[in-house]
Amino acid sequence: MNSSIVNVSEILSKGSINSAGFSTGYSFDEINASEFFDNLVENSTYSSPIFSGILIMEKSGDTFTIIDGLQRITTINLLLCALCERYKNTSKKNDEAKEKIMKRFLTFEGEPKLNLLSEEQKIYKKIIFSQKLTKNEVGSNLAKTYNEFLDRIKKHRISGTELFKIISKIQFMMITIENSEIPIRELYQALNSNKDKPQINLISDFITQKDAEAGLSWMKVVNKYKELGDKSLIENFMLDFLTIQNDGKVPNKNSLYNNFKSYYIKISKYLTTEIIIGNMCKYAQNYLKILKASFDDFQIKKQLIVLNENNGQDAYPYLMEVMDDLDNGHINKEVFSDILTMINSFMLNRQEDSFAEVSVDFASLSKELNKMLVLKDYVPKIIDEKKLTINEINNSPTL
Numbered sequence: 001m002n003s004s005i006v007n008v009s010e011i012l013s014k015g016s017i018n019s020a021g022f023s024t025g026y027s028f029d030e031i032n033a034s035e036f037f038d039n040l041v042e043n044s045t046y047s048s049p050i051f052s053g054i055l056i057m058e059k060s061g062d063t064f065t066i067i068d069g070l071q072r073i074t075t076i077n078l079l080l081c082a083l084c085e086r087y088k089n090t091s092k093k094n095d096e097a098k099e100k101i102m103k104r105f106l107t108f109e110g111e112p113k114l115n116l117l118s119e120e121q122k123i124y125k126k127i128i129f130s131q132k133l134t135k136n137e138v139g140s141n142l143a144k145t146y147n148e149f150l151d152r153i154k155k156h157r158i159s160g161t162e163l164f165k166i167i168s169k170i171q172f173m174m175i176t177i178e179n180s181e182i183p184i185r186e187l188y189q190a191l192n193s194n195k196d197k198p199q200i201n202l203i204s205d206f207i208t209q210k211d212a213e214a215g216l217s218w219m220k221v222v223n224k225y226k227e228l229g230d231k232s233l234i235e236n237f238m239l240d241f242l243t244i245q246n247d248g249k250v251p252n253k254n255s256l257y258n259n260f261k262s263y264y265i266k267i268s269k270y271l272t273t274e275i276i277i278g279n280m281c282k283y284a285q286n287y288l289k290i291l292k293a294s295f296d297d298f299q300i301k302k303q304l305i306v307l308n309e310n311n312g313q314d315a316y317p318y319l320m321e322v323m324d325d326l327d328n329g330h331i332n333k334e335v336f337s338d339i340l341t342m343i344n345s346f347m348l349n350r351q352e353d354s355f356a357e358v359s360v361d362f363a364s365l366s367k368e369l370n371k372m373l374v375l376k377d378y379v380p381k382i383i384d385e386k387k388l389t390i391n392e393i394n395n396s397p398t399l
Contacts, residue, residue: 008076008170011055012105015062018115019070026120026141028075031252033148036075039262041156044166055172069172074124075145077114079167080105081127082149087160088130094160101164102128199256200234206261207277214277221284228291237287240317241280248317286323290316297333303340310347319343 011017028036043050055069066073084101087094107113112125123142126133133143153163204222208215225234235253242259243250245267251259267276289295293304307315322339325331 003173003175005171006174007049007168008052008073008172009105009168011073011172011174012077012080012113014064015113016064016108016115017057017073017113018063018065019117020058020065020067021117026071026074026116026145028071028145029141030144030148032255033075033078033145034152035252035255035259037079037149037152037156039258040166040170041158043262043265044169049171050166050169052170052172054175056175056177059176059178064176067177072172074114074116074142076167076170077106077124078127078142078146079149082146082153083160083163083167085130086150086153097160097164198231198235199254200238202257203238203260206257206264207273210264211273211277214273217281218277221281224288225284233291234284236313236316237284240287240320241283243317244283244321282327283320283324286320286327287316289323290319297337299337300333300340303337303344306344307340307347310344312343312347315343315347 040050052072053069055073056067057069058065058067080101084098084106088098089095105113106128112121112128114124115121116124120140120142123133123137123140125131126137127142127146137143138147158166200222204215204218207218222234225237235256238256238260239251239253242256242263245263246259264276290304291308293301293308295301295304319340322331322336326333326336
């Protein structure tokens with residue numbers, strides 16, 4: 001058994017790469033693909049390599065069988081396919097680069113270098129060679145991921161050369177075993193026995209590894225949530241907390257750990273783990289106060305009860321930031337109560353037909369609030385396809 005840190009280009013330059021045949025199929029979709037691409041581009045701004053985990057392969061001559069890491073390798077191959085497709089026929093230089101990528105990384109003796117199982121291999125082969133997919137094949141996760149990569153490349157306006165440089169920064173810890181050392185089915189089952197570990201547990205383990213004291217503080221908060229008897233509440237908090245940290249973009253609930261890790265890596269350049277987790281714990285405690293309407297002030301308590309009864313969960317990220325302003329003395333209880341009244345007026349009115357198509361990005365309202373506090377005549381806007389100002393909300397029927 002050998003192990004080493006290697007670039008993905010070195011892995012894909014090897015001979016034929018096969019699936020061990022034990023996985024249930026490719027499970028990435030367009031949401032996962034979008035997050036993967038955005039995180040890849042974002043992390044590429046740092047000088048360090050992009051570490052993507054452990055890859056375990058069995059070696060037999062020039063053939064490699066992936067025991068663990070098949071989805072990650074498949075995803076990177078689909079990204080390379082999208083890169084080739086996006087820039088083909090755009091210039092002689094790009095066409096030459098496409099041919100090099102195809103021959104070195106994606107194909108082996110005229111066939112796909114990566115061999116998936118049955119129907120997935122058929123779809124994957126069509127994607128590599130730019131062949132038309134059937135209606136059913138377009139609905140597969142392979143095709144969804146590939147098409148999302150095409151869209152993301154276009155939206156980011158990233159050059160083929162720059163994208164290839166980013167992909168080349170991806171590294172794995174590659175563990176290679178000989179085909180006689182360990183039965184690969186047993187190894188696969190052992191490696192995947194904990195794959196369904198809850199996202200919050202993964203986050204808690206990560207925090208504890210970084211700072212044991214911060215880990216204890218965080219676990220106290222997690223246990224408070226557990227006492228409420230609803231396992232989804234702590235995940236809902238983390239989803240809303242990460243939404244705040246990502247300028248209102250809601251992460252995939254199944255990727256909370258990866259999103260938290262990306263957030264931590266960015267902010268840990270400026271703050272200690274103790275401060276980062278202390279702030280997160282404070283937000284989590286405020287989140288509980290919102291859920292339980294736990295305020296001594298009668299008006300605030302009343303408005304929070306109404307908010308929760310009217311399914312106002314989409315306002316929680318915004319309210320956590322407002323409560324942070326309240327804690328720090330940037331606003332007083334009267335202003336907080338007025339904000340809750342405003343939100344509840346909107347919640348009430350959007351249930352009516354005339355407001356049915358109006359939505360609000362509460363996560364982005366904190367910037368508007370700050371302007372409103374400084375500039376008394378400033379009128380913030382809640383914008384989607386239709387426009388609805390806060391004044392218009394305030395003029396709607398009150399509770």
